[in-house]
Amino acid sequence: MIHRLTNLEFLYLGNNSFTGNLPDSISNASKLTTLDLTYNIFSGLVPKSLGNSGLLEVLLLAGNNFISEPSPPESSFINSLTNCTKLRMLTLTHIPKNGTLPVAVENLSASLQVMEADGCGIRGTIPNGIGNLSGLVSFSLYGNDLSGSIPNTIKGLQKLQGINVGNNKLQGSIPNDFCQLPELSGLYMAYNQLSGSVPACLGNITSLRQLNLSSNKLTSTLPASLGNLKDLLMFKADLNSFHGNLPYDIGNLKVVTELDLSYNNFSGDIPGSIGDLQNLVTLSLEHNDLMGTIPETFRSLVSLETLDLSQNNLSGLIPKSLDKLMYLTYFNVSYNKLHGEIPSGGPFRNFTSQSFLPNEALCGATQFGVRPCKTNYVVVVLLTFVLLWIRRQKSKRLPVEIDLQPVAEHRRISYQEILEATNRFEESNLLGNGSFGSVYKGVLSDGMVVAIKVFKLQRERALKSFHVECDVIRNVRHRNLTKIITSCSNPDFKALVLEYMQNGSLEKWLYSHNYVLDILQRLDIMTNLSCVEYGLEGSVSTSCDVYSYGIMLMETFTRKKPTDEMFAGQMTLKWWVKESLPSSVIQVLDRNLLRQGSENSLAEVDCVSSILKLALDCTAESPEQIINVKDVLATLKKIRVSLAAVAIKELQH
Structure with a gap:
């Protein structure tokens, strides 16, 4: 029937249970621009007649049972797609190809933006001509049997934002050519056989958000230049052979949420600068040769959920301040040389002996599987006496009627100061608009950067919103709630001056x-x-x-x-x-x-x-x-x- 649908432009059949072969007559739908067959049970060969669909822009074939194509590769349907000059998206994920990637891939449309061929059993090398696909934004060949090195022609993909060649058998070094991709945000090369060092120039790709180098044969030290990646969200370099000290500049990765450098040969102290990473959720440094103490600065890792420092040579105490990390759910310092009392408050109430074995010099609660800590009875009695004496003296000095509640002191600010701070509400300072107000970025006279919410008093309920926000932000403290600095209020103008959130909305x-x-x-x-x-x-x-x-x-x-x-x-x-x-x-x-x-x-x-x-x-x-x-x-x-x-x-x- 489909050969009669000559005016068909879009065909979405994805996520069903269709079976059988695709008919050659599908190309009779000469106006077809989008064909989505993803995750069905189609089988047989992909018709080469698809190459006759000159208007085809999107071809999604992932997750079917199409059979491998006969040799030579030049006879594959991919070769026929070189006629589709408007093709923007091609997905072949989990289609068992079990052959090489045809050289013809380099002749696909220059308009191609997305190409995915994950888990297809593709052998051989990445074609040198891949750099011809200058329009590529996303390119993924994850989970194949590719070998050889990454071609230096990769630098031709100037619009590339994400590349995933993980879980293959790629060899050689990480080419410096990646450093010439100005829009690269995701670089995934985990589970290969890459060797050598990490190019220092990767630190110049300020657009990088995710960098995954896990499970390779990389050596040398980590370049300090990686500290330039101030917007990096994830960095994984575990299961390699890196050595030397962890770079102090790692503390510059202010927004990183996952940092995994485990199973390497890093030595020296853990940089205290890691404590600056307040967005960090997962920190894995296990199975290294790290020495020294656990930095006291870790108390500032307020978002931390997982901390693994096991299998190192750490000594000293476990900082008691770690019991303030309210989101910490996994903690492991096993197989180190730590001593002293294990904190027992906060998240430590939920930890067991598995987190502390076999640090023989640790002591604490029985749930940790360590010996009890010895208590100096004389010191305890003396401290108790001193505290009681201080409390008694205070009660004598302070009249009963005095209000001991601290009074919040907010700086005063005038309408004129707000005008100057926002350059008279210049449009370039506008951060966003809402139902009841507009938010501007401003710089106060003392250089403080703030966000100023100006309420639209002509809107119904805007005045009520102003008072409600004042009450809520003044009385509630939470790590995800913006701090109020002050307010400006007169009959014709009302605004809140708020802490400026650097990471944006x-x-x-x-x-x-x-x-x-x-x-x-x-x-x-x-x-x-x-x-x-x-x-x-x-x-x-x-x-x-x-x-x-x-x-x-x-x-x-x-x-x-x-x-x-x-x-x-x-x-x-x-x-x-x-x-x-x-x-x-x-x-x-x-x-x-x-x-x-x-x-x-x-x-x-x-x-x-x-x-x-x-x-x-x-x-x-x-x-x-x-x-x-x-x-x-x-x-x-x-x-x-x-x-x-x-x-x-x-x-x-």
Whole structure:
């Protein structure tokens, strides 16, 4: 029947259970621009007649049972695609090819932006002519049997943002040619046989957000220039043969969330500068030759969830201040030379002996499997006496009626100062617009950089919003809540002067091409948000609050604003998401969430599906049907556990 659809432009058949061969007559749909057959059970050969589809822009064939093509490679259907001069996207992931990548790939359209051929059993080398594909933005050959070196022609891919050649058998060194790719944000070369040193010039690629060099044969020291990557979110160089000291400049990676340098030969002290990495969630330094003490500066790692320092030569005490790391869930200092008392407060209440074996000089609670600490009875009695004496003296000096509560002191600021700080609300200083106000970046007279929210008093409820925000931000402290500095209020003008958030807003991270948030990061942001401005752990929110939270969940995981031009009439963000569940969620989720080369992408899609289902429960038609706020948080935490399990499974493989 398809040969009769001569005016067909878009054909989406993905994520079904279609079987059989693709007919050659598919090329009769001469106006076809998009063909999506992903994750079905199609078999047989891919018709070469697809090459006759001169208007074809998107060809998605991933996840089917197409058979390998006969030799020679020149006869493959990829060779026929060289006629498709408008082709922008080509996915062949998990199609068993079991041959070499045809040289013809270098003659594909210069318009090609995305090419994925993961898990296809491709042998041989990466064709030298790959640099001809000058339009490539994303290129992935993860999980094949490629060997040889990475061709230096890679420098021709000047628009490339992400490349994944992980889990192959590539050899040779990391070419300096990567340093000539000005827009590169993701470089994944894990699980190969690369050797030599890390090029120092990688530190010049300031666009880098993720760098994965795990499980290779890399040697030498890490170049200090990597400290220039101030926007790097993930750096993994575990399972190599690096040696020497950890560079002190590693503390410049201010926004990094994952740092894994385990299973190497690093020596010397752990740099105290790591304590500056306040966004760090995972720090793995196990199985090295690190010496010295655990830096006291680690108390500043307020976001830390995983800390592994096992299998080193560390000595000294475990800093008691680590018990202030409220998010720490995994801690391991086994097989070191530590001594003294193990902290017993905060997250340490949940740790067991597995975290501390076999540091024979440690002491502490019985749950840690170590000997009890000796207590100097005389010192305890003396300190108790001194504290009681001090308390008694204070009670004698202070009248009962004195209010001991500290008074917050906010600096005063005038309307004129706000005008000067924002250069009279110059448009270049505008950070964003909201329903009740606009936010500007400003510089006060003392040089302090601030964010100034100016309320639109002509809007209904804007005045109430001003007072509510003053109360909330003044009385609630949370690591994800902006600090208020002062306010400016007169009958005709009201503004809040807030701490300037250097990392920007969630909107900036979602919609800018220079920033990347993965599924876990987005889920953590929304979980933290639910606990503070929506009150899901405190007082009961209104159904309106929960409804708006549900819409924000949809926006965060689809990367579509409710006001997007695609939504008109009945077609709303909520309707679009609802229609996608449960079988077509991949059509609506933000494609940036699908990690290239991940073997668990389907599991991640299932997790996003659960999140969007929760979002719909938050936006039910009547207030009586809207989900209970406590159930919202419980569901988010369950999904978080599932995602963490997916990540652990991937690490184990």
